Amino acid sequence: MRESIRLRLDVSYDGAEFSGWAVQPGRRTVAGALTEALGRLLGAETPLGLTVAGRTDAGVHATGQVCHVDIRSEQWTELEASLLRRLAALMPPDARVRAVTPVPDTFDARFSATFRRYEYRVADTPWGPEPLRRYDTLGWVRPLDVDRLNAAAYALVGEHDYAAYCKRKEHATTVRAITRLDWRRDPDGICVATVQADAFCQSMVRSLVGGMLAVGDGRRPVEWPGNLLELRERSSEVTVAPAHGLTLIAVGYPAEAEYATRADTTRRMRA
Known part of the structure; x- marks a missing residue:
């Protein structure tokens, strides 16, 4: 035993x-x-x-x-x-x-872990989030266009250096692989972003959301969030979205026989 x-x-x-x-x-x-x-x-x-x-x-x-x-x-x-x-x-x-x-x-x-999946909830209704959802939903004062949000998100999917959206740590890489990033509007009118990647840098998801919201409400062109991927340092133009709208909803793992191999691979990537 x-x-x-x-x-x-x-x-x-x-x-x-x-x-x-x-x-x-x-x-x-x-x-x-x-x-x-x-x-x-x-x-x-x-x-x-x-x-x-x-x-x-x-x-x-x-x-x-x-x-x-x-x-x-x-x-x-x-x-x-x-x-x-x-x-x-x-x-x-x-x-x-x-x-x-x-x-x-x-x-x-x-x-x-093979992926982490987050959701970010935004209410762009004139009255703001419903009272019972005020702790997990951001209130946004400008109307959002989901098509523009998804157009901005498209350019951010893939393996990139997300330095513009990350708080850099010494000796740590800012290269990540986003496998899913999209927006939907639920029946209750809430805009929900879903983002999935192998891993995230500190504040990366909230920075991505902040960049896309500026496109969704018309303040920035659709190409702007994707163009920031050319930077190799944190962009001062990107506003980090408030923490309370973000929820970790799932973590994925391989088959049991692959736990050790996946862990070894990830440690080498992070090093």
Whole structure:
């Protein structure tokens, strides 16, 4: 029997009152709340190795976040039938663990992922977002043209250097591969952007949305967001869209036999 077992946790949260995912001294974070709840169940000395698919910024929400932890096998044997229910009692009401699944040791929530998918919601109605959706929907004062938004999005799909849309980190690449970027208008009138890539730089999605919104409301030509890809530094002309309109909705993974290979490939790419 293995001494430890790796667990995949599927997590959702309302990011409004969190200072992002990552633990920060003196601040309320999703990882901090989850670590505290697990510590109360498993003992504070348990080496969890909490690893997340995507470190969301302050105010960003998630319905499809994924992380993994390692616990002792005897703890899993004891808690398997009740862990989800016990976590529900210990987690704050704005964060939920929706599923707990044993996975091979080769699974890495961050490096085994093949894609992250986000949605960004914008209300361009004269009255703004509905009150019950005010924490996950941006109110936009100008009418938006979905055809213009999609025309701007088209040029941003593919593998590019997104330096113009990223907060650069030392020794980190800003090259990413966006496999999906499109807009739709839902029956309730809300404009929703869906963006999917292998990974994202810090604030990249919100910067892309900010650039496209300037096209959608007619302030910029359709070609402008795509032309910015020629830059090799952050563009001061791009406004970063507010965090609360953004939600991480899904993280994709390969077949179980490919976890390790995918993780190795991703680590080499990031290096």
